[in-house]
Amino acid sequence: MLSDIEIAQHASLCHIKEIAAKLGIDEDQLEQYGKHKAKLPLSLIDDKKVGQSNLILVTAITPTPAGEGKTTTSIGLADGLASIGKKVAVVLREPSLGPVFGIKGGAAGGGYSQVVPMEDINLHFTGDFAAIEKANNLLAALIDNNIQSKSRSLGIDPRTVLWKRCMDMNDRSLRKIVSALGGKSGGIPMETGFNITAASEIMAILCLSNDLSDLKKRMGNIYIGDTFQGKAIYARDLNAQGAMAALLKDAIKPNLVQTLENVPALIHGGPFANIAQGTNSVIATKMGMSLADFVVTEAGFGADLGAEKFFNIKCRNAGISPRAVVLVATIRALKYHGGKALSELKQPDPKAVETGAENLRKHLETIASFGVPAVVCINRFDADTDEEVRVLERICEAHGAKVAVSEGFARGSEGTRTLATIVAKTVEGSKSTFRPTYSLDDPVREKIEKICKTVYGAKYVILSNKAKSQLRRFEDLGFGKMPVCIAKTQKSLSDDEKLLGRPKDFDIHIREFEVASGAGFLIPIAGTMLRMPGLPALPAAEGMDIDAEGNISGLS
Structure with missing residues (x-):
């Protein structure tokens, strides 16, 4: 065959x-x-x-x-x-x-x-993924540059910066890194990491935008982190959205x-x-x-x-x-x-x-x-x-x-x-339109519970102390009316990938929260989710080749 x-x-x-x-x-x-x-x-x-x-x-x-x-x-x-x-x-x-x-x-x-x-x-x-990657990494560069700046600094606390760089490749070595180790002129050293491009908020924004103007507005709404005084900083505070949108014009x-x-x-x-x-x-x-x-x-x-x-x-x-x-x-x-x-x-x-x-x-x-x-x-x-x-x-x-x-x-x-x-x-023969699982006016925890009980079949939802603290912060920032996008393993209806079939009487544990304020949703994280996957023991790449005429083999 x-x-x-x-x-x-x-x-x-x-x-x-x-x-x-x-x-x-x-x-x-x-x-x-x-x-x-x-x-x-x-x-x-x-x-x-x-x-x-x-x-x-x-x-x-x-x-x-x-x-x-x-x-x-x-x-x-x-x-x-x-x-x-x-x-x-x-x-x-x-x-x-x-x-x-x-x-x-x-x-x-x-x-x-x-x-x-x-x-x-x-x-x-x-070249769409490359453009998304460049827009993502431009924002990362602008954040680091502002932290380094003496004259135009917004006073961003590097410890609060949530934004990471991205690359469209499985590379576990980039999940957690320390950047800016080039001395005084090389920037402020920070603990950071890379996401795979498909997990970038820029990807989510592109896929939910209605047009270029909407895209630019959403990118300006990206939440970056806080100042030392606790003020929220967005991409628009860096005037980043125009250049980022320009990279995504095609x-x-x-x-x-x-x-x-x-x-x-x-x-x-x-x-x-x-x-x-x-x-x-x-x-x-x-x-x-x-x-x-x-x-x-x-x-x-x-x-x-x-x-x-x-x-x-x-x-x-x-x-x-x-x-x-x-x-x-x-x-x-x-x-x-x-x-x-x-x-x-x-x-x-x-x-x-x-x-x-x-x-x-x-x-x-x-x-x-x-x-x-x-x-x-x-x-x-x-x-x-x-x-x-x-x-x-x-x-x-x-x-x-x-x-x-x-x-x-x-x-x-x-x-x-x-x-x-x-x-x-x-x-x-269908005249139906869909019914949402929850109302946007529902409290965030209630939205999560409705999904977990109706869609997953869970019994209870348990939030860690860290998740509760983060949720309070995000609600204070006005993100409470957003839909929720629960990050969970695809291998089970539960948050435990070993529970196959139709598990019953299980709990969903929300470990922490992230926010994609530009895309317009909150992200409750159930279990440990990797935004930068690794390669398997035998990567598919090892079976691929190209001949002298440019014919590719092994790609499936």
Whole structure:
């Protein structure tokens, strides 16, 4: 069988002008990056058309370490919808180089459900991540320069500075560092560190902004730290927002590419879902909805993370709502939640599927709490037996959920046509708009408790003394009306990654708080969350190569 990159390299790509024409975009509106990529102007967003489009959210059950194929399903579903005559676009996040070179590999789909050119999308693409990194690090440089300044100092207390530099790479050595060890002229030594670019607040801001003016305002609202007198300092106090926005003048524009079956794909932004909102930009989603009748998008990790934040943060911020949710489930993940070891997931075990289905049921309950209809997608792998698939189908039907098997990875749109037909009928019959889990007027602790109890299934929420102190400070600064973006492991519904399946009678422990005041949300941190991942023992990078003609291999 061909590898993902071999399939992509053998694909017949249309010129980007032809892809744009499918969405009614004139050639002179494109900013082309070669033959197969282009940036799109924000003027293509039409709020009236946004309200008429059918948005479909793809989410998943709690994933195995390898993931359950949300992006592959999203792309395959878009291809399937196109094959049954729908005007469709798929809107996705941009991959981060950290996972690309780490353990998960690329994020452009897989098999015969990919977006292309996959090498470009997975690597530097159109430079959006680099621009975000530069804007982030410019603010860091301006902060350090002001601390060093004798004539223009704001009196920032270096011990309170929260802002870190970022880099789009997994590099554990940069998590905690001491900077400015160059002597008297080299700055003030500070304990600091690096975040991965996908975890930067600049990424979150880009993905929640409505336009360039909104982007600039949000960046000015970034909370940096305090003066020695306890006064809060923001990026606007350093006059940083103008230069930062200038660096992002092109990055704010969505990128147009295509699927293997030449369906239009908009790819823009890439915040992680375990520490940020985990979905592509508001601008890209609204642009897709302005240009297509059906728009397929996805949110990271399981529904407890990506979907919850998609609804409570993104949809509330953008004034949009999905007409249906596709919940991706795999036989291997259900066996994992049913007690099987990772090494045993290819062995047939219908009983483990049945046991692990409690995790699926909880995610279906979560989606129902938002008031939006769900369709379960069984993303089928080669090792799955017919008996195991039938067990999962019966469980879904007993729960009253519509269900379809997807084989987009192996067969492209031929393997997703049934799923597409069911989803289209569900969407066209749906009049619902989502219900948020909490009100913005709720006290912060109540917002957290509503998420933890309704979405995770927790019994109690426990705040550490440090978290209580930080929360009081952030509420005093006026951040109490913001939505909350809980940072939590993606490996469990709880904050303990070892609790698989559907844990019960567990508590959520909020260790500390962070704030993304520019993005506009508070971040309660449950457990220990890494904003700078490390590479695994055998990084994916070691299997990649390029030949003398420039052909890349080993990227998947």
